[in-house]
Amino acid sequence: MNGAESLVHTLLRSGVEVCFANPGTSEMHFVAALDRVPGMRCVLGLQENVVTGAADGYFRVTDRPAATLLHCGPGLGNGLANLHNARRARSGIVNIVGDQATYHRPFDAPLTADTEGWARGVSGWVRTAAKATEVGSDAAVAVQAARTAPGQIATLILPSDTCWDEGGAVADPLPVPAVPQADPLAIRNAARTLREKRNVLLLLGGRAVRAGAQRLARRIEAATGCRLLAEGSNARMERGRGRLQLERVPYPADQALAALKEVEHLILVGSRAPVGFFAYPGVPSRHYPESASVTVLARPEQDAEAALAALVEELGAPEAAIPDPGPRPEPGRGAPTPEGLARTLAALMPENSIVADESVSFGRGFFRESHAAPPHDWMQIMGGAIGCGLPLATGAGIGVQAMRDSGGGDRRVIGLQADGSAMYTLQSLWTQAREKLPVTTIILANRKYQILLGEYRNVGANPGRTAMDMLDLGNPDLDWVRLAAGMGVEAARAETLEACGDLLTQSCARPGPFLIELVI
Amino acid sequence: MNGAESLVHTLLRSGVEVCFANPGTSEMHFVAALDRVPGMRCVLGLQENVVTGAADGYFRVTDRPAATLLHCGPGLGNGLANLHNARRARSGIVNIVGDQATYHRPFDAPLTADTEGWARGVSGWVRTAAKATEVGSDAAVAVQAARTAPGQIATLILPSDTCWDEGGAVADPLPVPAVPQADPLAIRNAARTLREKRNVLLLLGGRAVRAGAQRLARRIEAATGCRLLAEGSNARMERGRGRLQLERVPYPADQALAALKEVEHLILVGSRAPVGFFAYPGVPSRHYPESASVTVLARPEQDAEAALAALVEELGAPEAAIPDPGPRPEPGRGAPTPEGLARTLAALMPENSIVADESVSFGRGFFRESHAAPPHDWMQIMGGAIGCGLPLATGAGIGVQAMRDSGGGDRRVIGLQADGSAMYTLQSLWTQAREKLPVTTIILANRKYQILLGEYRNVGANPGRTAMDMLDLGNPDLDWVRLAAGMGVEAARAETLEACGDLLTQSCARPGPFLIELVI
The missing domain is CATH 3.40.50.970 (Thiamin diphosphate (ThDP)-binding fold, Pyr/PP domains)
Structure with missing residues (x-):
């Protein structure tokens, strides 16, 4: 061998x-x-x-x-x-x-x-x-x-x-180290803070945004009046009906500072204390008040769900129902807006969908409109290196096929994909076609690096010709229907939310990949 | 500031x-x-x-x-x-x-x-x-x-x-260090070897494959009977009528070993001694005989042309004509072959074209058939990291525009581009469209990683299904006409050399980019 x-x-x-x-x-x-x-x-x-x-x-x-x-x-x-x-x-x-x-x-x-x-x-x-x-x-x-x-x-x-070279020897699997448990002292400290203090924020990250951990966090929230929030980006959050209506720490610094300004005590559960994605002149790096205390309940490598369970026990927090998110929304209508697209998605996504979200600027308001969607998973870009979404959806599609082969059900992957970021790794579409992956990609075609235009205006000016040459993706416009077809993925363009919704529904009824170029 | x-x-x-x-x-x-x-x-x-x-x-x-x-x-x-x-x-x-x-x-x-x-x-x-x-x-x-x-x-x-932050201060340009000159002893040593020994190879690399250095190398060849060869890959070789009919060290190990087996003395001029691109079991890493002496005339950072001039003087080598490469070839006909495509290119490329060659397996025979082309530059992938050709052609196009603006003439960039490598950096086409670059790309669409299929067979077997899944680019076939159009580059498919030649000629008569998908 x-x-x-x-x-x-x-x-x-x-x-x-x-x-x-x-x-x-x-x-x-x-x-x-x-x-x-x-x-x-x-x-x-x-x-x-x-x-x-x-x-x-x-x-x-x-x-x-x-x-x-x-x-x-x-x-x-x-x-x-x-x-x-x-x-x-x-x-x-x-x-x-x-x-x-x-x-x-x-x-x-x-x-x-x-x-x-x-x-x-x-x-x-x-x-x-x-x-x-x-x-x-x-x-x-x-x-x-x-x-x-x-x-x-x-x-x-x-x-x-x-x-x-010859001489290869097959090795036995090595034991997987047990997931480290949170320090009992950390649990008692967190319980004391939750019992005794006001304006406590339980910040959930990593595995603490999965459904089981959410149910425990909800009990703590109900028993103590603390606030729950998720990190700004999450590897996989379980969302929709039956899950918490968790909001995230906002991306823009001013919104994050505003959202966190009342926090006096920050308890981290598989999360890190919120800091700016970037620094800006005169804006603090930390997005929570300097005066706030920071307590770690569970570090990212520790068992967050077990830590929450221990905390529930320590607090004697009784069962608490997950609040009802209200009726499933109606699909959006007319010209695409972030809120309208979120409603379309919430209205039409199949149960147990997996959303791969690299929607960047257009997608920041999705969460608020989609809590009443059926249960689904939501994956985000975690390191800020754009070009993550299409490959993520591709790998998720392979994962769905693997789990279906071992008894899991059919799941649809839905990519919410900014166009500028999509261009980084558009080759993913070919793999989706070859492997017949259950992926619907919605390209949010604004034909510019919209996030950078906003950042540029923050610098204090309207962009001139040279700057626009670096921020604008028009001239020529990308044609995503042709790009997808060139890699064997069927595609269509939509200019209204109704058209987008129809294409989404049709694509979810078929086995292979599909791409919707939504002109926004 | x-x-x-x-x-x-x-x-x-x-x-x-x-x-x-x-x-x-x-x-x-x-x-x-x-x-x-x-x-x-x-x-x-x-x-x-x-x-x-x-x-x-x-x-x-x-x-x-x-x-x-x-x-x-x-x-x-x-x-x-x-x-x-x-x-x-x-x-x-x-x-x-x-x-x-x-x-x-x-x-x-x-x-x-x-x-x-x-x-x-x-x-x-x-x-x-x-x-x-x-x-x-x-x-x-x-x-x-x-x-x-x-x-x-x-x-x-x-x-x-x-x-x-404020306080920026503009700095003056710093002096560019003079190009180091070759050691006079190295020149005398090389002259002695050339005068006294047989089977001497002058291996040209870097700036030594530009026209001026070639003329000097030709004088040395004519005066001493040494052999001239270029490195396997060259950043920019000046080629065509009026330049030397230089061949390169072959890429396949067996061909390189055969090409160099008679060498007794190797003199390096801006080049490195030839080694295998990869190792193979039982094949030596060095592609020249172990018994050969190796002398450095000019290291890559030294002035190769000046070193050759000094060597000419040391040898008293008289002027020597560049051999005539014979008539310009007729364009190839019928189904695409490497030789036929090389003749088409040699027959139809405009004078002073710049070829960006990432043709990989299909392009190895190009040189032999294209010595009688008009004067042109030839750029190759140098580090073996595929995905080089389309960006190289794009940057060359910007360079041509910059030189034209400062008095240089019109030049056409011609990309010879393997399809598998092209997929790495296909986004280049959009930049070519936006900047209206004078680039014609010929995609050599064999729809597989042909070089790897050859390497796999060297390992000793025909690929099975799993291996083919990793070596074959079909299923689905890439459609380069659609991919190019999706990024604003006009494109057409050719299945014969006549059609390819016609498209090449038409594209060179126009200012902007064009892509030819040549099905091979």
Whole structure:
């Protein structure tokens, strides 16, 4: 058995069953091993940021790490931005990066690069395999690292001779470390604050925005009168009827400062204290009052739901019903507005949909209008590196297929996708077509970097010609119907919410991908 | 004057007149400064690998560094692969990377990443600006570094407060270090080898494949009977009638070993001793005989043409005519073959065309058939990170416009572009449309990663279903006519060389971009 075969066997035995791939010459022995050893589903992406973003989406939906297969330092480089987003989402991923043979590296052949150095900034665990006999055990450690709560990026760099040399040994799965529990003292401290203080904010993040944790948070809210809020961005929030009507910390600094100005005590549950996405002159970096106390109930890597359960017990908080969000909204009508589109979505999305939200400026008001939607999951861009949404939806689609094959039901993935961000990773659409993924993408075509136009005006002026050349996506307009068709995805343009709603409904009734270019 | 304004003024005074850009929030003050200070041509790319690859193409055509404008670590990450290629091409580029404000960085906001760490692997010079008062002088040093022979990548990271704070000071251009001259001893050693030994190979790389150096190399060849060869990849080779009929070291290891097996003495002129692009089991890393002596006439950063002139003088080598390449070929006919397409190109390309060659497997035979083309430049992918060709052609197009505006003639850029590689950076087409660039792209649509299929077969087997899923680009086929149209570039499909030739001729008679999908 060569090193590559020991790798495939070890990944499969450790429960890694999907490999998002864009291989190159140095990975051919691994590709050959994937061919010979059955069991791994290999999904090709035509650029590596599709590959890494899809692995992120897959983890968010399944809570299971996928592997990626990347080609040398530059292949990893192409996928760094979505690995950055995945790191911020705390997703588990096992990157396999092929590289020059150990003895060939000193010759500095053209593709030689600082693969390890580039990997470090996004990985919780990095190793370069030294020989074929150790590749199996290296892989088992990589999967263990990726599965370590809440999820980590593990990068295993494979010099090509460690793949083709004989002597590979399959390694047994390593135990996944138990999820660390919150400190009992932290629970007592939080309980004391909640009992004794006013203007307490319980800020939920990570796994604390899943439905089970929400029910516990609701009991604490009902028993103590504290306020609940979610972080500004969330890897996967469970939403809709039967879930809390959680709002998020707003993105714009002025709105965030206003939303948090009454907070006297901040309790973090799998979240981080809110800071500005960027600094602005004269605006504080912290978005909560400097005078507020900050208590950690559960750090992001700790078991947030168990911590909330312990807190419920400590407080003796009785059962509390999740408030009714009111009737399901009617679809929006007429010209697209953020609120109207949110209502259309809430009205028409199938139960258990998964929304991949990279709507950027147009989507900030979605939540308020969509609490009465059927139960659904909502995934957001976590690291701010745009080009996340289409790959995320792609990986979620693979995750849905994997779960359906093991007994889960049909779920539709709905991408809310700003056009400027979509252009970063439009190659995702081809993978959606090839794999016949249940994904409907709504391109929010405003034909500009709208968020930057707003930021530019904050700088104090209206943009002139040079600035507009960098902020405007018109001249020429992108034609998303043609772009999608060029990659085998059926598509149509909508200029009204009614047309958008009709297309959404039709697309959800079919198995494969569809794209709606919504001109806004 | 704020830091950003001092930066724009300093770049302009240092002769940097083009900025390839994909800005974000942290760069808005720089964008505003570009708006207020006239003189910089700003070219938007819709993904950063377009931006960095275009800066590479601009340098290769003009020998002048452009600036790039990138957004935080992930924006740099997206552009790393083509910076890797640019580093291998020894292109001068000034990267401006906006980042979190100095005082905001400790808060680890979502977009915070290891910007400096990622920059290091591709940059000859990296600095993070510390305050607004120093941004001007930092920028002057960056341009100096980028202009240092043969060309370097300089990366200046700009925390946003160093842009918006007042106190900016414009810096004078710094002197560009003189191009280092070859060691006189190296010239005498090379002359001795050439006079006394047999089977001497003069291997030309870097600036030694420009026309002036070629004429000198020809004199040495004629006087000593040595052999001339170019490196396997070349940043910009001057070719066609009136230039040497230089062949290159072949890419496939067996062909390279065969081509070099008689070499007893290797003299490097701006080149590196040939090694395998990748290692293969049982194949030596060095592609020249172990017994061969290796002499450096000029290192890549030294003045190769002056070294050749000194060598000519040392040898007393008389003038020697450049051999006639024979008649201009007739265009190819019928079904596309590599040789037929090369003849079509040689027959129909306008004088002084610039070929951006990322043809990968289909293009290896181009040279042999195109020596009798009119004079033209030939640019290749240098670092092996695919996705280089379309951005390179885009930047070359901007370079052609810049040189035309300062008195240069019209030149056409012709992209020879493999389809798999094209998908990496297809966003380039939009920039070509917006800027009305004189670029004709010929997509070589074989609908597979052909090079990898060959590599897979080298591993010893025919690919099964899993492997084909990762090597085949069909299912669904990409439709390049629609993809191009979706980005505003007119396009047509050709299935014969006659149709391809007609479209090539028509496109060269028009000012803007055109794309030909050649089904091969």
